[in-house]
Amino acid sequence: MNDMPRRFVTEVPALVLDGVGFTHRGQRLLGPLDLRLEGCRRTLVMGPNGAGKSLLMRLAHGLLTSSSGRLQWEGPTPRQAMVFQRPVMLKRSALANLTYALAVNDIPRTRRRLLAREALERFGLAALEKRPARVLSGGEQQRLALARAWLTRPEVLFLDEPTSALDPAAIKAVEDAVLEFHAAGTRIVMSSHDLHQARRLADDVLFLNAGRLIEYTDAATFFTAPSSREARAFIRGELVL
Amino acid sequence: MQHKTRIALTAIGILGLSLTAQAQDGERYIVLASTTSTDNSGLFDAILPTFTEATGIEVRVVAVGTGQAFEIARRGDADSLLVHDTAGEERFVEEGYGTERADVMYNDFVIIGPDGDPAGISEAETVAEAMRLIAEAEAAFASRGDDSGTHRAEQRLWEAAGVEPGGAWYRELGSGMGPTLNTAAGMNAYVMSDRATWVAFENPRELTLLFEGDEALFNQYGSLLIDPERHPHLKHDLAEQWHGWLLSAEGQQAIAGFTVNGQALFFPNAHSD
Amino acid sequence: MPADANAFQTALALILGMDPVLLGIVALSVQVSLSAVLIAALLALPLGAALALWRFPGRGAIVVALNALMGLPPVVAGLTVYLLLSRAGPLGQFGLLFTPTAMVVAQVILILPIIAALTRQQIEELHQEYREQLTSLGLSRLRMIPTLLWDARLGLITVVLAGFGRASAEVGAVMIVGGNIDGVTRVMTTAIVLETSKGNLPLALGLGLVLLGLVLLVNAAAYLVGETARRRLG
Numbered sequence: 001m002n003d004m005p006r007r008f009v010t011e012v013p014a015l016v017l018d019g020v021g022f023t024h025r026g027q028r029l030l031g032p033l034d035l036r037l038e039g040c041r042r043t044l045v046m047g048p049n050g051a052g053k054s055l056l057m058r059l060a061h062g063l064l065t066s067s068s069g070r071l072q073w074e075g076p077t078p079r080q081a082m083v084f085q086r087p088v089m090l091k092r093s094a095l096a097n098l099t100y101a102l103a104v105n106d107i108p109r110t111r112r113r114l115l116a117r118e119a120l121e122r123f124g125l126a127a128l129e130k131r132p133a134r135v136l137s138g139g140e141q142q143r144l145a146l147a148r149a150w151l152t153r154p155e156v157l158f159l160d161e162p163t164s165a166l167d168p169a170a171i172k173a174v175e176d177a178v179l180e181f182h183a184a185g186t187r188i189v190m191s192s193h194d195l196h197q198a199r200r201l202a203d204d205v206l207f208l209n210a211g212r213l214i215e216y217t218d219a220a221t222f223f224t225a226p227s228s229r230e231a232r233a234f235i236r237g238e239l240v241l
Numbered sequence: 242m243q244h245k246t247r248i249a250l251t252a253i254g255i256l257g258l259s260l261t262a263q264a265q266d267g268e269r270y271i272v273l274a275s276t277t278s279t280d281n282s283g284l285f286d287a288i289l290p291t292f293t294e295a296t297g298i299e300v301r302v303v304a305v306g307t308g309q310a311f312e313i314a315r316r317g318d319a320d321s322l323l324v325h326d327t328a329g330e331e332r333f334v335e336e337g338y339g340t341e342r343a344d345v346m347y348n349d350f351v352i353i354g355p356d357g358d359p360a361g362i363s364e365a366e367t368v369a370e371a372m373r374l375i376a377e378a379e380a381a382f383a384s385r386g387d388d389s390g391t392h393r394a395e396q397r398l399w400e401a402a403g404v405e406p407g408g409a410w411y412r413e414l415g416s417g418m419g420p421t422l423n424t425a426a427g428m429n430a431y432v433m434s435d436r437a438t439w440v441a442f443e444n445p446r447e448l449t450l451l452f453e454g455d456e457a458l459f460n461q462y463g464s465l466l467i468d469p470e471r472h473p474h475l476k477h478d479l480a481e482q483w484h485g486w487l488l489s490a491e492g493q494q495a496i497a498g499f500t501v502n503g504q505a506l507f508f509p510n511a512h513s514d
Numbered sequence: 515m516p517a518d519a520n521a522f523q524t525a526l527a528l529i530l531g532m533d534p535v536l537l538g539i540v541a542l543s544v545q546v547s548l549s550a551v552l553i554a555a556l557l558a559l560p561l562g563a564a565l566a567l568w569r570f571p572g573r574g575a576i577v578v579a580l581n582a583l584m585g586l587p588p589v590v591a592g593l594t595v596y597l598l599l600s601r602a603g604p605l606g607q608f609g610l611l612f613t614p615t616a617m618v619v620a621q622v623i624l625i626l627p628i629i630a631a632l633t634r635q636q637i638e639e640l641h642q643e644y645r646e647q648l649t650s651l652g653l654s655r656l657r658m659i660p661t662l663l664w665d666a667r668l669g670l671i672t673v674v675l676a677g678f679g680r681a682s683a684e685v686g687a688v689m690i691v692g693g694n695i696d697g698v699t700r701v702m703t704t705a706i707v708l709e710t711s712k713g714n715l716p717l718a719l720g721l722g723l724v725l726l727g728l729v730l731l732v733n734a735a736a737y738l739v740g741e742t743a744r745r746r747l748g
Contacts, residue, residue: 063646081650088647091665100661104651132746152651272612272693281712286696303612303693317601318611419711426713444713472601474609 012155012187013078014038015060019069022055030055030211032069037189042182044198044219045191047208048234053191054160056208057082060189061158078155078187085161087145089133094125094144097133101148119147123177139170146177157181159190163197175201195235199223207231270299271479274319276390277417279462280304282437282506287499292486298479306417307390314338314465317472320480322465323487325435326390330463341466345487346496346507348460350394351439352452353422354380354431362431368455372402379410381430385421386413394460395433401457422448435460437506462507464488487511524720529727535697536721540728543701546614546688547681550621555674558626562633563659566641577634583627588620592687595620599691612693617701620687625677632673636666668743671736682729702728 014036021031030052037043037060045053058064059071061082090097098116107115120126123143128136133144142162149157159178163171178201182188192198198205202219209230215222226232233239279285280302289300303313307324314322315338323345324330333339352362352371360378365371375382384406385392399406412430414421418438425432426446434442439450464487469477486492493509500506528536565577597603599611599619610616640662648658663670685703692699694708702725709718 058646061650063649082646084646088644090644090661091668101651104653104657272695277711281708301612301693301695301698303695305693316603317606417711419713423710423713442713444715474601474607 012038012040012185013073013075015071015073015156017060017069017071020059020066020071021068022052022059022064023067028211030059031066033213035206035213035216037187038074040182040185040187041203042178042188042190042201043204043206044202045189045206045208046193046195046198046234047214048193048239050210051208052211053193053208055211056206057158057160057189057191079152080156080158081149081152081154082158082160083142083145083149083162085164087138087141089136089141089144091134092132093130094120094133094136095129097144098148098151101151105152115151119150122150122180123147124173137170139166139173142166142170143173143177146174146181150181154181154186156187156189159188161191161193163192163194171197195237207234209234269297269479270301271320271476271483272301272303272318273321273323273483274303274305274310274313275323276307276310276325277304277419278325278391278435278438279323281419282441283501284437284496284499284507288492288495291495292483292492295491296482296486298482300483306387307393308388314467317467317475320467320475320477321483322467323462324390324465325460325462326393327461327463329390329393330465333465338468338471339465340468341484342463343484343488343511345462345464345511346493346509347462348436348507349453350391350433350458350460351436351450352431352433353425353439353445353448354451355429356447356449358451360431363451365452368398368452368457369402371452372398373404375431376402376404376406379408381410381412381428382406383421383425383428383430383432384411384413385418386415387417389417390460391418391433391435398433398457437501440501440504440506461510520716521719521723524716525723525727528720528724536724538697539700539702539705539721540724542614542699543682543703543725544728546617546701547621547678549618550625550681551674551678553618554622554626554629554677557622558629558677559633559663559670560659561626562630563637563663565630565634566637566662567655567658577631580627580631580634584631586624586627588624588684588686589690591623592620592690595623595687595691611691612695612699614692614699616691617688617699620691621681621684624684624687625681628680629673629677632676633663633666633670636669636673637662640666668740671740675733675736678732679729682725 017033017035019032019034021033022029033056045056047053055064059066061080063082090100092100095113095116098119099112102112102115103109117126117129120129123146125140125143125147128140133141136144163174166174175197178188178190190201198219204218205215205222206213207215207222207228207230214228214230215226222231223235226235281304285300285302293299303319305313307326307329310319310322310324311329311333313319314333322339330339330342334342352368354360354362360374360380362371362374365374384395414424416424418434419442421432422434422438422442423444426444426448429447432448436453464484466477466480466484467475469475488511493511496507496509497505565573595616596611598605599608599616600606601611610619641658644658644662644665648661653661683703685707688699688701689704689707692701692704694700694704702721706718706721706725709721
């Protein structure tokens with residue numbers, strides 16, 4: 001079942017999960033998973049609600065610690081960033097939210113404003129520079145979150161359902177941003193339950209159901225010839241049991 | 242944020258420095274532990290400027306109950322004592338805390354009560370009779386109840402009158418003289434006060450002076466010097482100057498010159514020996 | 515003359531007369547309470563934030579103790595500081611008793627638990643919201659503290675004001691450790707007690723009104739700052 005593609009070798013280190021599981025209050029929510037994520041790919045993590053998509057991303061990004069198994073990067077841990085379903089903005093201006101991220105990454109004070117303004121420009125937020133970040137619209141906040149991630153020059157970018165609460169125009173902006181990240185050499189790991197979005201963005205698909213890895217294959221194969229009953233049902237838009 | 246943090250730190254620095262400066266300026270001062278009755282009457286306001294002018298020594302008065310004043314001095318937190326509990330003062334010297342005690346002045350206690358005088362004490366010959374009349378009438382009586390000099394004097398008067406006070410009419414407040422007078426005014430009760438506090442008191446309502454003049458109501462104040470060996474950090478030289486000035490002709494005159502509404506409240510009686 | 519009717523006139527006369535003695539008392543009150551609030555905030559804000567962020571054995575006991583100490587009677591705080599600073603006490607050699615510094619120390623003890631306990635509560639909530647984002651940005655818990663405190667600042671202003679209110683209103687502690695010495699340690703509250711015990715109720719109440727006005731002024735200023743910031747930052 002774990003037909004792991006070994007073809008895409010780039011400089012981004014591979015993430016290896018070896019029997020990784022996550023248990024909360026005695027209930028196993030994820031795993032055990034054996035998995036190798038490699039190459040500068042755009043991987044879409046798919047599956048119904050409660051499949052464990054968010055858990056997997058948080059474990060991979062290091063926000064959670066696995067209850068069992070081993071999770072490690074082959075080689076030096078890459079620079080990573082994560083964009084959440086609901087962006088968390090600090091109570092300050094859009095610009096200050098970006099300079100903050102730069103300060104955290106020890107970028108010299110003199111360069112912060114310049115870099116932050118460039119990022120605002122890149123994500124079409126230049127006019128909103130002085131606005132308090134938390135009064136921006138959902139789409140604007142998500143773009144600001146992407147700009148913030150951009151500034152950390154991530155080698156790996158995790159996105160957890162980044163468009164699920166957005167209108168089509170905002171979704172388009174986020175998807176364009178994802179492609180821009182990828183063009184800059186960033187590996188993408190993004191969860192979504194939107195099949196159309198997956199068709200637009202995915203190089204390969206990682207399909208989870210009920211905490212277990214069902215399929216991990218390139219996108220064309222996943223959408224045309226899924227090997228599992230669950231994935232077939234999911235693609236047809238049926239309830240996955 | 243850093244900018245504001247800096248402002249805050251600077252502010253703290255300035256406040257801290259100014260407080261330290263306040264604590265240290267004028268090293269030529271002494272702390273005098275005394276009783277509320279002397280302070281509340283305004284005596285210190287009247288006589289301290291004269292002393293400070295003559296000697297350059299500032300006197301910082303901490304006015305508390307006599308019991309607490311003794312405790313402050315015992316712990317070495319005051320340079321000098323001016324209180325009114327002769328027996329307690331003598332014990333303080335005997336126990337080795339004080340080196341010297343001297344009579345400075347006296348005033349007297351008076352019995353205050355409601356205008357109508359329900360117990361009829363204004364007709365009494367002696368204070369013992371007055372106290373007996375109050376007890377027999379079971380008229381409300383407000384007692385300090387705080388083991389102060391005044392409270393101890395009141396207890397001696399009850400004893401001399403052969404009365405053991407108690408019951409609903411006898412109310413122990415556990416308060417200073419002023420608060421006790423306020424409460425007595427509120428419940429129209431009899432109360433014993435030193436004359437100084439009473440004359441200076443501004444909230445008498447229905448209360449009036451009903452009995453005075455018995456020698457048993459005599460209230461002696463004494464000044465004490467604290468043993469320098471026990472508390473070497475204290476400013477004994479300055480305290481001695483204060484003590485000496487109180488007993489000097491100049492100090493005694495200043496005390497005699499202090500009046501409220503034309504009435505002298507303290508009568509200097511330092512012995513010349 | 516009824517005390518209450520007179521008090522407003524007295525208060526007005528006190529304020530308009532700019533009596534130097536009164537001004538000195540007001541200045542000392544503000545100075546002592548402000549110093550106490552600043553020192554307590556400097557200690558209690560990081561302490562409260564640390565309690566919100568770390569789980570360690572004994573944490574529960576500290577939280578309960580802080581919550582309980584919010585209700586510490588000022589007299590007890592004063593007595594404790596008195597025994598510490600008294601010449602016969604462990605810190606006696608500094609000669610701080612009956613000085614404004616002693617009053618600051620006592621007030622710090624009174625308000626530190628208030629600021630720390632309420633800060634913990636607010637930071638814990640904010641940390642819930644920010645934790646993943648800040649961790650993702652690579653912040654250690656220690657480095658999160660300034661960010662969380664800064665972003666909780668609107669709520670924390672109220673917390674610090676609660677501390678200031680308690681500091682400037684209390685009398686039991688400063689009376690014992692300050693001694694209510696005229697011109698040295700006499701503050702608004704101890705002056706009010708003194709005037710009450712002299713039976714000078716209009717003056718006492720007038721002083722009370724001045725104190726109330728002062729606290730009102732500080733709160734109004736903080737409210738305005740807070741509202742402006744809230745409108746701007748969302």
